[in-house]
Amino acid sequence: MVHYEQQYYNALKATLKEDIRVTGRGDVPVIKLRKPVSFEINLMKEGLPLLRGKKMFPDKPLVELVWMMLGRNDLDFLHQYGVNYWDMFDIGDGTIGASYGPRLRNFNGVDQIQQVAHLLLTDPYSRRIALSFWDPSKDEDSIVPCYSFIQFKVIDNYLNMYVTQRSGDAFIGVPNDALLFSYLNAILAYYTNLYTGTIFYTINDFHIYEEHLPAINVYLKQYEGWITLYEKVLAFVTQRFKEYENKTSTTIDGVLNSIVALNFESIFNFKPYKANPYIKAKVIK
8 A cells, every 4th residue: 555645755756857838827836747646545554644745734724614515604603723824815704705615515505515514424325425516607706626526435334425526725635635534534434334445546737836946845844754753643533522523413513513612622643643844835825
């Protein structure tokens, strides 16, 4: 098995080697590949896909995921838990518009989260267990989601995910997103009494911002010693959370609200996580 971080490292090196340079949105120079980039993350064998070549803050993607799954789009919720990098997407009313969360919970009247949870419980082998983020009718007045489509497939009681992402900021966005998708898998697996499975994650436009090149060069050097820091961080919720939540929730919202009630602490055990130093880089809109 090739660990996610090795796959990620290889994708960065391949992008730099192919060196296709274009001017992206807002005249920002980017480097990209012709082909999509695909990762395979076996959550049961590997654990959560936390990078060791640079320090990550694993609680932040968890806050973002729950914010989305609850259908929220307000920045105030994120601010309460120290997540501020979405502020640049404020459409002027303290929200990011009808994107991400609203699309999950009210996509033209469909509550996709409830639908997925219900199907996993009642018809786990359905080929229609999916989440869609792509809605061109709403894109003029909100941020356009980087995620496009997520499909779920249950095999031998393992919950597998197939993620298609239209666009991925290679240095900041993709590591964060891989972790976010892993939390989604773990939370749904817990709620539906399934095992965490494998995430097959494809990014159609995996790109490096030229501004991030110095930071990426530092990461590539720091990565060389990551294996000595490796200790698996389990990709399922802790016993403490199970005892707190006590399986009393009859809806997925009950599980999500329990996570919020615990202030996003003790949901996963991050104590084994060790990494090389944090590398500062600017989020680019």
